[in-house]
Amino acid sequence: MQAFENFTGICAPLDRANVDTDAIIPKQFLKSIKRSGFGPYLFDEWRYLDHGEPDMDCTHRPLNPGFVLNDPRYAKAEILLARENFGCGSSREHAPWALADFGIRVILAPSFADIFFNNCFKNGILPIVLEAAVIDGLFAKATGGEALRIVVDLPAQTLTPADGAVIPFVVEAGSKHCLVEGLDDIGLTLQEVDAIRAYEVRRKQEAPWLFIGA
Amino acid sequence: MVAKTLYDKLWDEHVVRVDDNGTALLYIDRQLIHEVTSPQAFEGLRLAGRKPWRISANLAVPDHNVPTSDRAAGIADPVSRLQVETLGTNCQTFGITEFAMGDHRQGVVHVIGPEQGFTLPGSTIVCGDSHTSTHGAFGALAFGIGTSEVEHVLATQCLIQRKSKSMLIRVDGALGPGVTAKDIVLAIIGEIGTAGGTGFVIEFGGDAIRALSVEGRMTVCNMAIEAGARAGLIAVDEKTVDYMRGRPYAPSGELFEQAAAHWRTLVSDPDARFDRVVPLDAARIKPQVTWGTSPEMVLPVDGHVPDPDAESDPVKASGIRRALDYMGLTAGMPISEIRPDKVFIGSCTNSRIEDLRAAAALAKGRKVAASIKLALVVPGSGLVKEQAEAEGLDKIFTEAGFEWREPGCSMCLAMNADRLEPGERCASTSNRNFEGRQGQGGRTHLVSPAMAVAAAVTGRFIDVREL
Ligand code: SF4
Numbered sequence: 146m147q148a149f150e151n152f153t154g155i156c157a158p159l160d161r162a163n164v165d166t167d168a169i170i171p172k173q174f175l176k177s178i179k180r181s182g183f184g185p186y187l188f189d190e191w192r193y194l195d196h197g198e199p200d201m202d203c204t205h206r207p208l209n210p211g212f213v214l215n216d217p218r219y220a221k222a223e224i225l226l227a228r229e230n231f232g233c234g235s236s237r238e239h240a241p242w243a244l245a246d247f248g249i250r251v252i253l254a255p256s257f258a259d260i261f262f263n264n265c266f267k268n269g270i271l272p273i274v275l276e277a278a279v280i281d282g283l284f285a286k287a288t289g290g291e292a293l294r295i296v297v298d299l300p301a302q303t304l305t306p307a308d309g310a311v312i313p314f315v316v317e318a319g320s321k322h323c324l325v326e327g328l329d330d331i332g333l334t335l336q337e338v339d340a341i342r343a344y345e346v347r348r349k350q351e352a353p354w355l356f357i358g359a
Numbered sequence: 360m361v362a363k364t365l366y367d368k369l370w371d372e373h374v375v376r377v378d379d380n381g382t383a384l385l386y387i388d389r390q391l392i393h394e395v396t397s398p399q400a401f402e403g404l405r406l407a408g409r410k411p412w413r414i415s416a417n418l419a420v421p422d423h424n425v426p427t428s429d430r431a432a433g434i435a436d437p438v439s440r441l442q443v444e445t446l447g448t449n450c451q452t453f454g455i456t457e458f459a460m461g462d463h464r465q466g467v468v469h470v471i472g473p474e475q476g477f478t479l480p481g482s483t484i485v486c487g488d489s490h491t492s493t494h495g496a497f498g499a500l501a502f503g504i505g506t507s508e509v510e511h512v513l514a515t516q517c518l519i520q521r522k523s524k525s526m527l528i529r530v531d532g533a534l535g536p537g538v539t540a541k542d543i544v545l546a547i548i549g550e551i552g553t554a555g556g557t558g559f560v561i562e563f564g565g566d567a568i569r570a571l572s573v574e575g576r577m578t579v580c581n582m583a584i585e586a587g588a589r590a591g592l593i594a595v596d597e598k599t600v601d602y603m604r605g606r607p608y609a610p611s612g613e614l615f616e617q618a619a620a621h622w623r624t625l626v627s628d629p630d631a632r633f634d635r636v637v638p639l640d641a642a643r644i645k646p647q648v649t650w651g652t653s654p655e656m657v658l659p660v661d662g663h664v665p666d667p668d669a670e671s672d673p674v675k676a677s678g679i680r681r682a683l684d685y686m687g688l689t690a691g692m693p694i695s696e697i698r699p700d701k702v703f704i705g706s707c708t709n710s711r712i713e714d715l716r717a718a719a720a721l722a723k724g725r726k727v728a729a730s731i732k733l734a735l736v737v738p739g740s741g742l743v744k745e746q747a748e749a750e751g752l753d754k755i756f757t758e759a760g761f762e763w764r765e766p767g768c769s770m771c772l773a774m775n776a777d778r779l780e781p782g783e784r785c786a787s788t789s790n791r792n793f794e795g796r797q798g799q800g801g802r803t804h805l806v807s808p809a810m811a812v813a814a815a816v817t818g819r820f821i822d823v824r825e826l
Contacts, residue, residue: 163678168793168794172772178445229674263505267508333519340376345386355482358416359416
């Protein structure tokens with residue numbers, strides 16, 4: 146995974162609660178056996194006026210002018226501002242793959258669905274939970290005339306909107322470490338081989354029925 | 360000794376190591392695999408030159424993309440076909456057991472796990488699928504994961520996890536006639552909301568839960584994820600133990616008794632502390648119907664569709680407005696005047712034998728209304744299908760005008776050919792009513808199997824108790 150570096154990005158406001166993973170990437174695109182190329186189909190049903198299918202060339206599809214990411218101000222957005230329970234629904238990692246492929250690196254919301262939240266970190270996206278009042282304030286700023294730019298500093302755990310005060314945020318230490326260093330989780334876990342083997346030896350004594358397999 | 364919740368017990372038994380800030384390495388006993396969320400995980404293993412840690416801890420089945428009719432012809436859509444074939448190739452390469460499309464044990468991943476006894480009480484179970492919460496009905500810690508984590512479990516048999524908070528939802532009292540496990544869980548989601556369980560593992564308890572069959576409990580846990588929970592749990596009792604007896608992958612003989620003795624301890628201690636407790640009165644739960652585009656947009660069948668102008672929270676009001684618009688409903692209209700075009704009985708929520716029996720009991724001697732374009736019954740697995748046919752349920756359905764299909768996810772998410780056309784309305788026993796879930800522009804109303812049959816034969820959502 147690529148290391149997460151500090152950056153200044155444009156913030157696109159997506160003013161809906163309960164944005165689900167079916168909306169982030171509709172099911173027909175889940176048939177791909179690849180990990181890349183989902184960006185053009187991000188929010189497909191909201192973003193385009195026609196029906197999208199896998200491998201479609203999106204450059205000439207009719208755009209929905211009312212959808213936030215079709216607003217030229219947000220075409221290069223790297224930060225997504227969202228409402229409560231963002232990413233609810235399925236476990237599909239295609240959702241963060243599509244967001245990352247589009248260029249989204251940070252998502253701000255008052256709450257996230259659990260599996261989606263975890264999946265983000267595995268794909269270099271930083272999901273940040275902020276208080277509802279702070280989110281409201283950012284929506285007010287982001288929906289004004291000019292696109293809002295925010296400086297994201299992960300090591301310092303701060304967000305700095307262009308004309309505003311610094312907003313501190315919380316991130317779990319292990320997840321932060323992996324993002325900052327661009328570490329592969331599996332490699333880290335495999336450093337624990339001995340502990341895992343010792344656990345298995347003990348469990349085979351305590352609960353042998355768990356080791357009957359398929 | 361400190362009193363422990365069931366969740367505490369399951370957690371403690373599976374921690375390999377925990378670091379200072381509370382991040383744990385959790386051992387995973389079982390992984391279920393399907394075709395949609397696994398190809399990139401296998402590819403990751405291959406690229407890194409890694410091997411599965413414990414091959415026999417995995418069981419694979421294709422379900423999301425499989426056709427439910429005309430299996431002999433194979434899969435028509437080449438993209439779906441490639442995905443299903445890729446699962447087969449990966450399982451062969453890595454030596455993982457797969458119930459392929461032609462196998463009579465094939466079915467929806469969350470139906471076959473329990474059916475085969477692969478799902479064991481007291482185990483940790485994961486799958487690249489959010490409805491893995493289903494298996495919590497056995498007192499197992501079961502949760503959905505993303506593809507990177509599928510790869511992580513394949514490679515290490517572990518996951519990096521932090522412990523969730525615990526919630527007890529206690530459904531006290533007895534259910535009224537015609538009210539089912541599905542109505543309980545829909546009523547719960549209506550009560551706490553789709554984000555109500557975020558950050559929690561929910562244990563379902565109380566008399567009404569204890570009174571449910573193991574299959575009913577699976578229906579409840581299946582939808583724990585729709586309440587935002589990490590996992591759903593139900594304590595082990597004799598029903599759980601009896602269910603496990605004689606299942607192909609369950610222990611047998613002496614080992615079964617040894618296991619059962621441990622399983623019986625998988626209950627929350629009487630004075631265990633939960634971070635949140637939500638009591639619910641079973642007697643007050645009526646048959647439920649969702650009207651909107653989120654499972655929390657749910658009402659009793661005698662209710663009226665809400666009016667956004669009466670909602671003071673502006674984000675909620677606009678959510679209601681958008682949902683009514685998408686669903687083609689008018690504020691204030693009675694639920695009983697909503698008329699579906701299609702009916703779907705199936706999915707990992709409600710496609711087990713008891714669901715089909717309940718549906719068939721109501722369908723018997725009745726006819727699907729002329730206004731219904733298609734009424735589908737899709738059994739959860741090949742074995743459920745065989746059992747239903749042995750009981751003559753297929754005949755009852757087909758005589759009533761339902762189509763009887765091959766097992767798979769089918770119209771629950773419409774990745775195969777079974778789907779709604781834009782604007783079509785469906786009475787569905789599945790678990791999600793998101794926009795486009797059952798086909799682009801499709802409108803989903805979630806109900807129990809009994810309510811789905813009632814809708815099929817009357818052409819609208821009537822209270823099944825009036826049928
Ligand atoms: S039946 Fe529906 S919810 Fe269940 S696993 Fe299949 S697609 Fe997912």
